[in-house]
Every structure is written in structure tokens, then in C-alpha cells.
Amino acid sequence: MRDKLKPLAERIAQTEAKMRENALLLRKENKKISGSPEDRLLLVVQKVPLSGLSIVAVDSGILADRIHGSDIIIGKPAAVNFVYNNSGLVSCSHFPVKFPEPQIEIKTGLEEHEALVFRQLFRLKLEISAAIETLGRFNPNIMLLDGSIIPLGSDRPPAESSIFPVYSELIALYLKLFSLCQERNCMLVGVIKDSRGKRLIDLLALDHLHISDSYFVNFLLEEAERTAIVSYASEKKKTPVMKDLNEFGECISLFYLKSSKTDLPLRIEFLKYENSVSVTSDKSVDWIASVLLSLCSISKNFAYPACLIEADMCAIMNPLEMEGVKKDLFLLSEGSLQELRRNSRPFR
Numbered sequence: 011m012r013d014k015l016k017p018l019a020e021r022i023a024q025t026e027a028k029m030r031e032n033a034l035l036l037r038k039e040n041k042k043i044s045g046s047p048e049d050r051l052l053l054v055v056q057k058v059p060l061s062g063l064s065i066v067a068v069d070s071g072i073l074a075d076r077i078h079g080s081d082i083i084i085g086k087p088a089a090v091n092f093v094y095n096n097s098g099l100v101s102c103s104h105f106p107v108k109f110p111e112p113q114i115e116i117k118t119g120l121e122e123h124e125a126l127v128f129r130q131l132f133r134l135k136l137e138i139s140a141a142i143e144t145l146g147r148f149n150p151n152i153m154l155l156d157g158s159i160i161p162l163g164s165d166r167p168p169a170e171s172s173i174f175p176v177y178s179e180l181i182a183l184y185l186k187l188f189s190l191c192q193e194r195n196c197m198l199v200g201v202i203k204d205s206r207g208k209r210l211i212d213l214l215a216l217d218h219l220h221i222s223d224s225y226f227v228n229f230l231l232e233e234a235e236r237t238a239i240v241s242y243a244s245e246k247k248k249t250p251v252m253k254d255l256n257e258f259g260e261c262i263s264l265f266y267l268k269s270s271k272t273d274l275p276l277r278i279e280f281l282k283y284e285n286s287v288s289v290t291s292d293k294s295v296d297w298i299a300s301v302l303l304s305l306c307s308i309s310k311n312f313a314y315p316a317c318l319i320e321a322d323m324c325a326i327m328n329p330l331e332m333e334g335v336k337k338d339l340f341l342l343s344e345g346s347l348q349e350l351r352r353n354s355r356p357f358r
Contacts, residue, residue: 025219026229032216033229043213048238048295055234055267057307058300060094065305066144067092067317069156070137071325073112073332074129077339081125083132084112084335087140088324091148092317097304099316105144108324112331117173124173130165131176138183145190152197152301156318159200159279160184160242160262163249181254188258188281197298200279201318207277209264213240223266227275231268236299239265242279267299269306270313278302 042049072085089105115132117125141153161184167174191198210223219226227237242262243252252259263282268275280298305315312319 025221028219029221029226029229032214032219033226036214036230043238043240045213045244046238046240051238052231053236053238053296053299055236055296055299055303057234057304058297059097060301060304061096063094063152063301064148064150065092065094065152065154065301065315065317066090066141066148066150067154067156067315067321068137068141068144069318069321069325070133070140071327072129072133072136073327073329074125075332075336076125077336080116080118081120081128082332082335082339083115083117083129084327084332085133085136086110086112086325086327087136088321089140089144090317090320090324091144091150092320102320103148104324105140105147110324112327112335114335119172124167124171127165127167127171128173128176130161131167131173131180134161134165135176135180135183138180138187142183142187142190145187145194145196149194150196152199152298153191154315154318155198155200156322157200157202159198159281160255160259161251163251166249166251166254181251184255185258188255188261191281198281199298199302201302201315202277202279203314204274205277207264209240209243210237210266212244224275224277227266227268231266231275233268233271234303236267236278237265239263239282239295263295265295265299267302269303270310272310273313276302276306276314 036051040050040052043051066089068087068089070085070087072083074081074083076082088110091103091105092099093101113136117128120128137155141155145153161180165177167177188198205224206222208217208222211217211219211221211226216226231237240263242264243249248259252262258281261282262279264277264279266275267278278298302315305317306313308316
């Protein structure tokens with residue numbers, strides 16, 4: 011097996027050598043990149059005192075399983091509000107409670123791909139609904155989502171699909187959240203741990219390397235640095251999801267932040283309400299990056315905002331929860347529900 015793996019390892023090493031070479035050249039030049047309002051590719055980020063800030067973090071967890079003819083999905087959203095003063099955490103509030111009860115959905119007649127898409131739509135509806143409610147309850151300065159601030163292109167079912175109305179409801183929720191954040195001057199930020207996006211690679215004309223942004227910027231960025239902001243997608247590559255979001259589809263920007271020497275960079279997406287470097291009337295991109303750097307400084311090996319870690323811990327689900335739901339369903343159905351044949355083989 012090692013003989014077969016050796017050429018693959020060598021290919022990876024060659025790719026990394028090319029990335030280091032390109033990264034060194036880009037760092038030396040540090041020029042403005044096409045499509046960015048900032049005058050340099052790389053910028054230093056300074057920590058800021060976390061004083062008088064209310065930060066909400068939202069995450070969700072789901073479990074999914076199949077029985078004969080139906081898909082079962084259970085999930086729960088979790089939101090936390092961290093309030094900081096004098097760079098210290100002074101209060102932590104959970105919504106709706108610290109460990110909420112899961113919500114349950116059963117769908118029949120879904121094709122395999124539809125079932126996968128529906129799971130994602132179900133999770134996002136839980137998450138964005140919770141974000142809207144916590145926005146009204148806590149009135150935060152910043153709202154952090156675990157992941158992108160818009161659905162991915164793969165989350166959009168065909169218009170003729172039976173689950174397209176669910177997608178339409180989700181888009182309406184996103185539009186409501188965006189409008190409320192704009193009205194309340196709340197920064198909406200998505201923090202992505204492991205992105206496959208290639209927006210920066212495209213702008214840097216490095217697509218011949220066949221790598222993702224996050225892979226490359228790990229060689230490009232040093233600790234406490236970020237890339238210049240760029241739009242979510244070019245005019246030619248706007249996704250149908252972006253078009254569904256109307257004018258807000260034009261307001262999504264991103265940058266990459268390396269908050270620790272020993273951890274990988276984060277992709278940061280945010281809603282920019284005006285066509286300039288300034289994000290809102292009193293909050294700049296530098297301010298967002300500085301706050302995030304300060305929030306991620308708790309751990310060097312897992313540099314991630316503590317409030318999002320707390321939300322994730324509250325949203326995580328135990329597989330036994332699904333087993334309990336299925337057991338009760340089978341009892342209540344009095345034999346009308348059945349396991350998949352592959353899960354009831356007598357010879358295993």
C-alpha cells in the first residue's frame with residue numbers, strides 16, 4: 011500500500027512547493043487585486059478590546075435516517091449571546107434554552123438527491139429562524155453564523171421539485187434576517203472553518219493549481235493577517251441563490267483571516283450594506299477582522315470564536331436521539347412502518 015501512496019504524497023508535496031513559491035511572490039509584491047476596494051492583498055490585523063459588545067452565535071445540529079418509504083429528520087437550533095466588557099465575558103445567555111428539544115420532520119416520496127437537499131433546507135430553516143428570534147431578543151452588535159451567510163448552490167432544488175416551496179420559505183427567512191440586521195446596524199458574519207471556495211484563487215489567476223482558497227492562504231497568510239475583501243462571486247458566476255436574494259445578493263463580501271500560527275485560516279463572509287470598504291456607517295472591515303481575531307485568541311490550535319464553540323456544543327446531537335424517535339414511531343404506527351430491507355438482514 012505504501013508503494014501506491016508514495017507517488018500521491020510526492021504529488022501533494024510538489025503542489026505545496028508551487029503554492030509556497032506563488033505565495034512568496036505575492037507577499038513580496040502585495041499588490042491590489044482585481045475587484046477589491048482595498049489597495050493591498052495582505053493586511054495586518056490588530057486585536058481590539060472587547061468592551062460593550064453583544065455577540066450572538068447561532069448553530070444547528072441534525073440527524074437523519076430512512077425507513078421504508080420515508081425520511082426522518084430531527085434537528086435543533088442553538089443560539090448564545092456573549093456580552094463583553096473590559097475584554098472579559100460578563101454574561102452568557104442561551105436561546106431558546108441551553109439544550110433545546112429537537113424538532114422532527116418526516117417526508118415521504120423523496121428521491122435520493124432530494125432527501126439530501128431537504129436535510130440541508132431543514133437545518134438552515136432552524137438556524138435562520140433562531141437567528142431572527144435572537145436578533146429581536148438580544149439586539150446584538152454582531153451576529154455570527156457557523157458557516158456561510160447564504161445557502162450554497164447545491165441547496166437550491168429545481169423549481170419543479172416538491173421541496174422547492176421549502177426552499178422559497180428559507181429564502182424569505184434570509185431576506186427577513188438581512189433586512190433586520192441592516193435596520194438594527196447589526197453585523198451579520200459567517201465563519202467557515204473548512205471552505206472549498208475558489209473565489210480568491212480565481213482572482214489571483216492561480217486556478218491552474220487546482221486548489222481551494224483555504225489551502226492556498228494557509229501558505230500566503232501569517233498570523234494576525236487577512237486578505238483584502240472581495241465580492242462573493244463575479245458577475246459571470248453569480249449563483250441562482252444570489253439572484254433569489256435580490257439586492258442582498260450584491261452585498262456579500264468575504265476575506266480570509268489567519269488568527270493563529272498553528273491553525274488554518276478562516277473564511278469570513280459578511281453582509282456589506284454599501285459599495286465601499288466601510289461595512290456600515292460605524293463599522294469597518296478592519297473592525298470586524300480585529301474583533302474576530304480577539305474572539306479567536308483563546309486557543310492556538312483551534313482558533314475559533316468561543317461563542318460559536320458554545321453554540322456548537324449546545325446544538326450537537328446524540329445518535330441515540332434518533333433511535334428513540336424511531337422506536338416510538340414504530341410503536342405508535344402499530345406495524346405500518348418498516349425498516350429498510352438492508353437494515354433488517356437476518357444473516358448479519
